[in-house]
Amino acid sequence: MFDVFVAFRFLREGRAQTLLILTGIILGIAVQVFLNSLIVGLQSSLVARTVGSAPHITGTIPDLEPSAVLPPDPETRTISRVITNEGSVKPIRDGDTIVAQLEKLGFFTVILPVARGSGFILQGQKTLPVSLRGSDLEGADRLYDIRRRLTAGRYEVGADGVLIGKDLAAKLRISVGSTIRLSTPGGDDDLFRVNGLFDLENQAVNETWILMSLPRVQSLFRLDRGLTEIELQAEDVFTAERKAADLRAGFPSVRWRSWEETNASLLTALQSQSSSSYMIQLFVLLSVTLGIASVLAVSVVQKSRQIGILKAVGTLTRHVGRIFVIQGAVLGFLGSLLGVAAGWGLILMFQAARSADPSSFPISVSFGAAALSVGVATAAGTLAAFLPSRRASRLNPIEVIRNG
């Protein structure tokens, strides 16, 4: 109690010095919080853009290696044909069973059975390659957020209806209500009615995707009610790779790929960004600690008279030491608390300044990160007080009393 009382009084009466070091801590922690939130915000926005409206794990049939019927041989002038399997669509074996088992796991928030094949859209003189995707529309909406991004028409396909991307529609000068002809590499073709246009904010998707019902794609490609893909989404995007590994072990007949695998370079970039940000935060914290340590070291010298008197009037040695430890902890705690507030203010200003910019992304201070900053800074302040406090407790009161 007594040590707390004296520690607070020393801090209060050392106004200029206390304010100076507090300002230092506040600035340091504000920068640390701002930087951390910026990086976290940037990264989660990047991740959200990459996988927010995309499957986290996709199961497909294993790639069939292109194979030649006869190896080409220039000597014998053999004419060889290479079968690339392109265009040929094979279903996942036991796709429905796998989907049923995945549903029982309860881990995935979206499980979307998909039948997909490459085909062509024929319109007047033009023939364009497209990707025909058949799936349950509700499930597709949960995964790709399509309904909200429909630019025209209705979100329904029925038996012969399709949804196409707005860029494809623009290229072919077609609109809602138009009839289009789609053909498969196998030579089957049929007529479809355009029910709606979507804009999934990705040109390749907007130019090639054609959404229709699952049975329609299955029959068009003669899949016999089979699936070509199973698309999955989980609660936490960063568990995808781990889960994919489990799936590879559990369902080896399917090729499972996580978004982390397909976006390895993005992840590497995020990781190096994180480590450089941690580096900066570490050094900020280090300089905050050294700042507190040096201020307390000076304070012990300045207050040696007071320490001597306190000891002479019966203050225990350990209480004398604690007076300085408490000061370090209070400086660290108060400074980091205000620093978090200042960092938060910086973020609000940054957001306001960038609100007009369409590429801006949301930044928020997580309560956990803020609490961690305060906790670490308080611990650092306490640690910084260690040497000054030892010096104070070793001070000999006689030196002070004798010399006035």
Added chain:
Amino acid sequence: MAELIALRDIVKVYGTTVQTTALRGISLSMPAGEYTALIGRSGSGKSTLLHIIGTLDRPTSGTMRVDGRDVFALDDDGLAAFRSRTIGFVFQFHHLLPEFTAFENVLLPFRAAHGRATAAAEKRARNLLERVGVSDRMNNKSTNLSGGQQQRVAIARALINEPRLILADEPTGNLDTESSEAIKALLREINRENGTTFLIVTHDRHVAAGCDRVIEIDDGGILRDFRPADGTPDETWAALAPCECRERRSGDLRPAPTRP
């Protein structure tokens, strides 16, 4: 009177390679309630003796018993606790803490001993400040007090834990004559009213002459130990003269009675 302090063969040696002997075997007994002056030239060892009696310093050898208890057998924390209960200090340079008000300074030894100030302790602090005549300044920071006022606050602080012994190191050394007289009278009054034992280090012959007993230290030993009341005022005055004067006038100096 019951014996409060008993020193036996107190030796203090400073330094390890170059040794300086500050006290060479001092034995001394102080009854409770006695008002004693400790005099001697600079470097005679009187401050060292005061610090040892005040338990701020440990002797190289020898024992001190307070109320029959061997205090230097205690560890440092034990000594600190003992000190805060038993001894009050009044220093030459007042030594108030500038961060605290007069009232808070008075309560410091109580807080050091008990953690927080009780209502009773606060009441006692107010009474003490009134007793020493600075109750109107009790909420002033100590830097806003005159030298005399600071010393009065320091005396109140020395009394807060109701110590048996007050050690005063040149309590009037830094004050003008008027304040000096007032402080001298105040200390004596406290001694008479509370029966508190006093040991006052002083260079001031006026202070020493008003004490029950005068102990003169020279070269680390007790040179003389006498009661001013036993001699005539002139004799006492002469006995309290600085040594160099005494040597010149040694003809008219009757040796002061030395107590066993």
